Amino acid sequence: MTVQIALVLTIAAVATYLFISEKLRMDIVALLVLLALALTGLVTPSEALSGFSNEATITVAAMFILAAAIENTGALSAIARLLGKSRSPTVFLLVLFGLLGLIAPFVSNTAVVAVFIPIVISASMHIGMSPTKALIPLSYVSQMTGVWTLIGTSTNLIVNSVAKDLGHRGFTMFEFLPLGLICWLAGCLYLLTLGRWLLPSQGQSDLPAAQESGHYVTELTVAEDSACLDQTLEQADIGRKYKAYVLQLWRGSERMWAPKAQQLQQGDVLLVRGRWSQLEKLKEDLGLQYHRRPAAQRGGGQDKPQDETEREKELMVEVMVAPNSPLLGRSIQALDRRLPRHQAILGIQRRGQIIRDHLDGVRLAVGDILLVLMRESDVGRLRSTNAIIVLSERTAPLPRDWRATFALAVMALVVVSAALGWTSIAISALAGAVALVLTRCVDVDNLYDAIDGRILLLMACLLPLGTAVSSSGAAQFIVDHTVGLASGWGPHVVLAVLYLMALVLGELMSNAAAAVLLTPIAISTARLVDADPTPFLIAVTFSASTSFLTPVGYQTNTMVYSAGGYRFSDFVKVGGPLNLVFWLAGVVFIPVFWPF
Template sequence: MGWQAWATVAIIIAAVIAFASEKIRIDLVALVVLALLVILRIVGLDEALSGFSNEATITVAAMFALSLGIERSGALEPLIRWLSRIRKPWLLTLAMMLTIAPMGAFVKNIALVATFLPLALRVCARSGTSPARVLMPMAYAAQMGGVCTLIGTSSNLLTDTLAQKHGLPPFGVFEFTKLGAILALVGIAYLLLIGRWMLPQKSDAELPVERALGKYVAELRVGRDSAVRDKTIEDVGMGEKFGVHPLQLVRGEQELWSPQSEKLQVGDVLLVRGEWEKIEDFRKAARLEHAPEHRYMQEGDDPRVLVEIMVAPASRAQGRTLPDLNLQWLYDANVLAIHRRGHVLHSTLKSVELDLGDVLLMLVDEDKVARLRIDDRFIVLSAREEAPATPRKAWLAVGIMASVVLASGMHWLPIPAAAICGAVAMAFAGCYGRRDIYQSMDWKIIVLLGAILPLGIAIEKTGLADAVVSASMGLVGDHGPLLALLVVYLLTALLTELMGHNPSVVLMVGIAIAMAHSIHADPRPFVVAVAFAAATSFATPVGYPTNTMVYYAGGYRFTDFMKVGIPLIALFCVLSMWLIPRFWPFYP
């Protein structure tokens, strides 16, 4: 290999480390990769920019718009109302999986999980069941459904586009359905009969909807009539009597980190940690005020409710502070407390840089909750109201989505054209507002796709793909195409858990096709193996966005995903090795 091939190897290794660490945004990592490829002249400028005009990138953007129309039109509300009547957790788990898996074939998985997550939490709260028993199967079902159609997940579209660039005929919209449906049914049975016994009986962070959520950090101000005025924190005994623990005392510009012996004065702000109900009990007994919000429920005000919201994956709120978000201006909302799982916050609320999974407890006018629900930066965990009934728009959204699937499935229109036409039709039908589409678009994924695609070109141009294939074939030897297929599947699955499904597809499609050519086999079964291994990421909470969402909401440990997910990946791998050659023969 030449120096450019080794440079590409170094870039790939650095990218894998950056993706796996999650310390740098995925779209920024992809842009750095793109910049390095151009600077080192491994790819030309036209090749570097080709990813942003790629069919997969454009189609994914249009499918985001279609999913938004389904979500905002209220088309999912009848299902939510039906599922909300279920009382038994195991039955809810089964119903959730059977509902979400088919829908995941056409609707963005993140939107599905975000929509059904509050419902699952409410039912768990009513039945006294840990959310950890329900949320992971729900996230897995969304992935199982997504792989069933070509348009169900961005990695399937990307796989098809890259395969066509290598001269393969395009896959049909429903070509993956026969294998995907079998795997989904087997996966649901596994989760219901075996996986549920591996799930934690109790989670680290229970998320009941109408009571305390985890360990909140809140700010309480000492007023003139406070019962703790002129007393020390040690004398107050808030830990022994109320289970509330002081973290910091803020007095003007001073921040006192060991405040136990300090006498409390008017205007002092206590940073405390505890369950919300206990914080409230202490606040009322000590006659303290909420520092961010002086009026809790004044007479004559509009009804105000407590709302719990979680910072969503790929949210624009990540890395920003509360003043940056303008929640008070947008919703007349006041954040009362913040919960970060696994960490004790030691900063005042306005100084905290928000992260994925952070939960905010805030006071908001009741009529503002509906607007808050459609803010894609957050997932409303409680005080979730049903969307206004709009049956006309719901039916229009479903009809437009069905038309897109039919037009592309019958080859009346190319998939990108059908998806764009559908997005335009939903806009004219009023399924979402004119600004919604730009605010709710997952631009990180769009930029990631556009910027990471040239890496596949670099792998081909530098001869790196041939070198990897030669090394792999040295391991496979003369053991036939099935072993080569297994190597492709396992390598894709491993890369997906480390760096996500789209980058792993970019790395593996060219290698899979080259490996097939080296043994004179049809490349299509190898490409299918890449698509399925990339789209079914179960072993870690970071391999797929839906896993990340339920990881924080369900209070799971990292090892919980490994215990349930690794056997499921192994099961899917065995079934795929048996079924892929039957549906897509090695030597047709």
């Protein structure tokens, strides 16, 4: 082992640990990797910065804009309304799988799932099927179909880019489609049979209504005319009557110990947990008020009082903190400042944890669901940011005009021009993004909110790692001591071992990071068995782009995990066999379409 190999392996090992442990954000880890590679001389300065001008990075940035335009114009929602016409759970799932096959290969998985979550919840309950039977399949099939095309996921583009840098020819737009269709058919058949049986009938939150997906924590203030004034919490009997639980009691800035024994006074703030319908009943019966932050602390400045007409237009909206949201780790006030005037965050729901502090002190995490009181006309503004996902179906309808058709036409033209070789995918996607911005399918003011900067930084910083792993000899060293041990059994066995290795690594860390690390290993593996590298690169692409085993293995899994009230074990039970199905399909059919 040379010094260079030791340095690369050390950097890769530390990065893998940080990715798995989540001690630092993914983009920060990627930046540290880039700096370590440059400072140790493993890559030249030009190689270190090459990821920022890489075709894959430019393409992903443009595809974010294209996806935002399709979502903002209502094009996806119009197509998804077909789900409401289903008459049985089986037909419902078949229509869902078909729609995802039409949309997900060309639009970001995250955008597709964000649009479909509230529609799936509402439509499935309309036909008498538990939403938990559909939300995990929604995530899984969006991943299955996202691997059909080169632009379906950022992981596909990363593998293609690193492979081309290492001398491979690269992949065409629809080169993954034959294997993708086989895996999709096998996966859909599994989800309609054994997977459907393994899925829970109800989530942990029971999902009693589409707009009430679990227990919220909210703050209620004792008003001067409250019915519970001068009573203790035991006398008010809140727990028995309303199935709600007072977690804390504040009097001014002082937290009161033994809150059940305290006589309630005007201005006391109760931190209460329960189902929203019961919290509403509690508020009305006892004459309590929602505790709102002073207007000076919010982004809109001093709010003007609303008249009765304005109040009538307010509604409750459920929003979920998205994966890679810029709000992660920040206080709830960071979201509060992003909301329009007169809006208020009333409650928060967090999986696996009961919040016991003032809402203002809560640090937001992926999957947190917040209940926001806001005007119906302002709901559309929330869709234009990648910070949150609107879950509630009781939202303002998206405008339906020529822009929806135009956005779909532009996306189709981007795909066709790249597939026919008229221009590169980066230029095609960039031209499409500019066209959609000029026609205001994407609001210029919200343009940069549509682009997930963390993903771009992650890609740009990690791409040089692929170069270092290959040029230092680390890839060959890893191959010799892992998959190389099976080289005597032939290329088919080596392919199976490499696919399994990629599958495990992709579940443990970022898909992008796994793709960057494994692409040079795939090429070195091909050299070891004297075979074409293409089948091994295909195995890395499919394994890194499909993560079914855990709710944190892929962004869409995290989204439905929170929205559906699942347990961690639900993903293990349903996703484990599905991973096995994909592994077997890959080992059998990859050599058929891409011979060794």
